[in-house]
Amino acid sequence: MKSAGEVAKQFYQAVVKRDLTAARTFLADDLVFVGLFETYHGPQEYLDALTGLLGVTVRLDVMSIVGEGNQAAVFFELETRAPVAGTTFVAEWFQVENGLVRRVQSAFDGRLFAPMFTGKK
Secondary structure, rough: OOHHHHHHHHHHHHOOOHHHHHHHOOOEEEEEEEEEOOOEEEHHHHHHHHHHHOOOEEEEEEEEEEOOOOOEEEEEEEOOOOOOOEEEOOOOOOOEEEEEEEEEEEEEHHHHHHHHHOOOO
């Protein structure tokens, strides 16, 4: 069985390649993603939102992954273009069961991305 850190690493390797079919293989059917603006239930809701984010992503550089037991922390730098041009440092907390991601919670300074969710600047 893969460690939580290895699952997170392989998930983000697929995401960086924009291979969401491969990324899906690391997500549990009952995945919950908790973000600053929205919570997604199930892998399809999450991957739909991730597809939108990747549409404005210039660069996603994973800086570190720390795993302990069934948990992993992922730290990455995300560079995006208009309408949300900028660079953001993101931390995510993964909970993994049976080799699949069951829960992700994301933390970052969301001011840059607020217009994508509120329609305001």
